[in-house]
Each structure stands twice: as C-alpha cells, then as structure tokens.
Amino acid sequence: MTSTSPSFSPSTFEAIEFELTGFTVQVTAGFLSVFPRINTSSEPGIASAPLAAVVREVQAGSYSAALSEPTRFLPGQLALPCGLPSARFMPSRLAVAEALSGFLSALSKGSSLADGAATGNFTVLADWIRSNAAGVGGVTVLGGPSSTGGATVSEAIAEQLALGGVGKRTEGSGTIRDFVAFDVETANGDSGSVIQMGVAVVRGGEIKDRHSWLCRPPKGLDYFDEDNIAVHGITAADVASEPPFAEQVAKFIQVVEDMPVVAHNARFDFTALDRACRAEGIEVPKMSFACTYMWARQLQLGLANLKLPTLTKAAGSELENHHDATADAVACAEIALWLMRRQGVDSVENLSTQLSLTMGSVGAGRMRNVRYDPSAGVSGATEGSSAGGSAGAGANGPATPAKSRRRKNPKWDAAKTPDKIPDPNPDADPNGLLFEQRVTLTGDFAPYDKGFLWEKIAEAGANINKGVTKKTTILVAGPWDSVTSKEKRARQLRDEGQEIEIWSEKDLFNALSLSPEEDSAGTPGSGGQSAAGFGSTALPGDDGQPPF
Structure with missing residues (x-):
C-alpha cells in the first residue's frame, strides 16, 4: 500500500467513485484508492493500492468483501484489500x-x-457499474467511453436526502441570502x-x-481568569475604559437587524449572549441562529477535526488571529458560505433543514439550542435552494423542491415522544441503576432527543414507558415551563404510596455516563457510545475535541 496519490492526467481522468461516510473509494484503471470526501490545502491523506494487486488478493482467497451493516448509532464497515483502511x-x-x-x-x-x-x-x-449499480446514489462514473450503451451513474441527491444521507453536491451558483456570523470572548469560566x-x-x-x-x-461576572487571558490576550486593563x-450589545442588535445568525459552537456564543443580558438586567434580543459546527458534523467531511481553524482551511482560507x-x-462566515455553496442551498435556514437540524433561538423566554431532529429535514432540496447534481458523467440539474414542513410548535417538537420503544437489554449490568426499572421521560433533554435517550436507557436494561x-x-423530569401532566401524575401516585422515584435530567445523564456540556460542543461523554447526529459524541472524522 502507498500513501501517495496515483498520478493521472486531469484531461483524461477516468474513475469510478463510491461515496461512503466521510471517505470516497475510487477505482481507476490502475489503482484502488481511499481518500477524504473533501481535500484541504494540507495533505489529503490518500491511501492506494495497484488494482492488479487487488485482483491477485481477491483471487487468492485471502480477502472477502463481507460487510457489517450499520445500526442507528454505529457505522457499518467494509474491509478493503491490500491493507487499505476499512470503509x-x-x-x-x-x-x-x-x-x-x-x-x-x-x-x-474467470470474470x-x-x-x-x-x-x-x-x-x-465502467460497464460493470452501469450494469450492476445503475441508479445507486453515491456511485459515480467519471469520464470513460459511453459507447457501450450502459446507463450512466450519477448521484441521485433527492433520493439520498430521503434516506437521510447527505452527499456532496455541485457548488451552487445562486445568490446566498444575507446573514450574520457571530463570536464572543469571555473574561472567565462564566459564559x-x-x-x-x-x-x-x-x-x-x-x-x-x-x-x-x-x-x-456584566457586574458580578467582571473578574478575569488567567486561563481565559492566555487564550485571547484581553486583560481587565484592555476593557477598563470600554463601554x-x-x-455594546445594543450596537450588535442594530447590526443584526432581522437576519439569521451563525456561530461555530453556537451553543456557547448564544448562551453567553443570553446569560450576559440577564446578568445586566436587560431584555435578551430575539434572534434565530444556526451552528457551523453542527453543520460540519452532519456532513461528515472526513477532516481530522472540526475546529474553527481546520474548517477555515478546508474552506480555502486561513485563520490568522484565532x-x-x-x-x-x-472565519465562521467563510465556513458557512463554503458549506452552503457546497450543498447547493441559498440560506442558513435551508441548509439547517437539509441536515435535519433545527434553528436555535434566543429572546423568547428561554433559549433553544440547535438540535438534531429528523422531522426538521425534507426529502429533497428546500424551496428556494439551488441544488445541483453530482460531478459525475450524468446530467446535472436541480433536485425537485420538496415542501418543507411547517412546525407548529417547536417547544412541543423538542419534547415529543418517539413512536418505537426499544426493547430492554437482558444482558445489561444487573447492578446498574436502571436495570429492570420502568422509566418514563417528560420535558426537554437538550442536547439529546428522546429517541437517543430511550436507546441508552434500554441498553442499560430498563423498560421504557410512554x-x-x-x-x-422512575420518572425523569427534564426542564419545562411548568409542571407536566406526567410529573403531576407521578407525584400523585407517590403520595398514594407507590414507590416511584422522580429524577432530574442530570440524574439520568449521570446514570447513563453522558456529558451534555461536552457533547453539545462535540466532545464524547465519559462513557457514551458514539451516536452520530444525536448530540452525544463526535461523528467519524471528528477528533472529539472542543471546536474552538
């Protein structure tokens, strides 16, 4: 196996590409190669093997193309020959x-x-692909003769989105709607x-x-921590004469007007805005926001990590004064523009919808963070977007717009109960806090959705009750505007003598070894299994470090 790219002439380049999660497997006349689905200005990390060597290994019987199917939370794997990394x-x-x-x-x-x-x-x-994989979204023939009459394979974007996949699209050329990118720095550990x-x-x-x-x-939060100063270099003396x-936040509000806002790890920046306004005793401005870190997680870009400097470099720029x-x-604005053009959409809202992410919001009584929600997605490009086809040999064209769902009440969507109840794990640790318990959830559990928590609770051996x-x-009561009907019923039953515990969301997170503060920023919990897209840990390609 080599770690360098096989040489070819761009003008005569012919290849078959299989776009998997985070990586693409490419077959040319001479090589089988594996490389990230996006190239940065740094080393692209291509691994390749001569195709003739691949044939010899397959025919010698020392390689089997068996694959393990993915689950809801864990990726599947396909071993590749000649020591190439698994797909x-x-x-x-x-x-x-x-x-x-x-x-x-x-x-x-003999084939x-x-x-x-x-x-x-x-x-x-190419003929084998056209005969055996025609119409499979994510399998593309680049170049090559077409005289054999086989159907040309190109990525069916709308089909992949309907299945929940997000493929790389031709960069859109339409005008992107106005938006604002936002970042804050803080004096100490209080956001x-x-x-x-x-x-x-x-x-x-x-x-x-x-x-x-x-x-x-704000007063009461005006001390400076040496660790924070070491990061951004701003001291108390630097701001002593500032307003x-x-x-200053009034000037910020005036600039934003009614435009959507993006931030990298938006949970931190908008928690800071919300808390600072409350500490000052002023009204929290009403704003909707998206998160470029969450976008990048959903797209599974195949980068070493999803920190701001890494993504800025991938977007074709440099972050010189981090x-x-x-x-x-x-830098956040440049990343947002790159990802929107890459996915062929024209607005912050449309890309969030395409990636099954809600828009966050502040200023409406409580802060709502960006979260994964399958009901936020649509089966094709959202209305007003300019989705293009893949860069394959087939014809390019916009995907048929699908009507986006109007969400009547985001508060209830955030706390809604999934349809399917997972079965308890009979082999779970019998000494665990949840083993053989009957558990009901009520309220909000950001950054996790209830479907993900149900899976984790069932894995611990508990039965789930709606x-x-x-x-x-056990009733687990997450934050809510008032006491929920489920909690009222639980308290009533307890007063009548039933042995029923009422936990907070923190009690549940501790029992499941989840760390919501870290998970919302992309850092794995101390014991949580990777759960792509559910806020629990980083996706493949992320190094699990905070995105700063």
Missing part, C-alpha cells in the same frame, strides 16, 4: 457499500471484470462574562462588513 458508512450509504462489495467480489477468477481490472481496461470496469463581540455581515454572498466591540463584562456590555472575536466571526402508570418506577 465506514452510515445507513444512508448502505447501498453504496453493497455496490462496492459486489464490485470487489466480482474480481474473482470479465477481473480480466479488465488486471489489464487496466476502464471500459470494462456570561462577555468582553468582546465580533460580527461578520454577509450580503449578496460576500462578507461586506466587520464589527468588533470590546466591553466591560459596558449593555451599551480567538479575536471578529477574526473568528469572519406514560406514567402504576408500574412506573
């Missing part, structure tokens, strides 16, 4: 993995495909101790304005 894939890419497995299995002795691969005949390779706000204003698809506001932090936060709020806001009954032993 990982989520459920939306199962058909692609099966097509690749079939291709490799067909390299056995015309094996003869074509051994002799470097790309026409034979409300805001000392700098930075903004980049995007109009007409370009960064038009930059703003930076230093400020004195207070309340005065942890200056304005520099970070500009309602509170005389068999319920």
